[in-house]
Amino acid sequence: MTFADITITPVPHAKKEDYFEFSRRMAAVYRDHGATRIVDYWQADGAANQSDFHADGTSYSPGELRGIAQLVGVDTAEAVVVSVTEWPSRAARDKGNAAATQDPRVIATLDEDPVFDGKRLLGDSFDTRPYPPGE
Numbered sequence: 001m002t003f004a005d006i007t008i009t010p011v012p013h014a015k016k017e018d019y020f021e022f023s024r025r026m027a028a029v030y031r032d033h034g035a036t037r038i039v040d041y042w043q044a045d046g047a048a049n050q051s052d053f054h055a056d057g058t059s060y061s062p063g064e065l066r067g068i069a070q071l072v073g074v075d076t077a078e079a080v081v082v083s084v085t086e087w088p089s090r091a092a093r094d095k096g097n098a099a100a101t102q103d104p105r106v107i108a109t110l111d112e113d114p115v116f117d118g119k120r121l122l123g124d125s126f127d128t129r130p131y132p133p134g135e
Contacts, residue, residue: 002036002130003093005085007123010074011116016042018115019081029105030085034096037086043069043079072122081116086128093125 011019020040027038050065051058069080087093100106 001089002128003087003090004126004128005087005093005097005123006126007081007083007121008068008072009081009083009116009121010072010078011042011081012078014077015115016079022109022112022115023081023083025105026109027085029103030096030100033100033103034092035085035087037084039084041082041084043081072120090125090127 023038023040027035030038048067050067051060054060054065068082072080074080087096
């Protein structure tokens with residue numbers, strides 16, 4: 001079964017292209033260490049209507065439904081980036097992630113001006129289940 005790491009990161013709109021350049025470089029590192037697919041999702045302009053994610057006929061109080069941007073605490077100068085790194089297995093992820101975080105190309109980024117606040121990055125790992133099975 002494939003495995004995925006997902007991060008959610010607030011990024012200033014003014015640093016959008018810098019973020020994508022940084023992410024492109026980091027994606028190459030993670031692919032070199034076994035990741036099979038890396039995708040960044042930059043939040044679309046304008047907030048989504050949270051009721052669009054629920055069945056018609058459901059009712060919620062105003063403010064009860066929160067979006068990712070609200071949960072992450074972005075301000076108007078920022079967008080949310082959701083990044084998904086897919087691995088062939090948990091074992092491949094554990095080995096590849098350990099190697100990637102020690103890779104000199106990653107270590108070198110510690111001396112760069114950051115394109116986002118790393119303390120605000122949220123991340124976790126997930127077992128995946130494609131629909132239909134086998135895809």
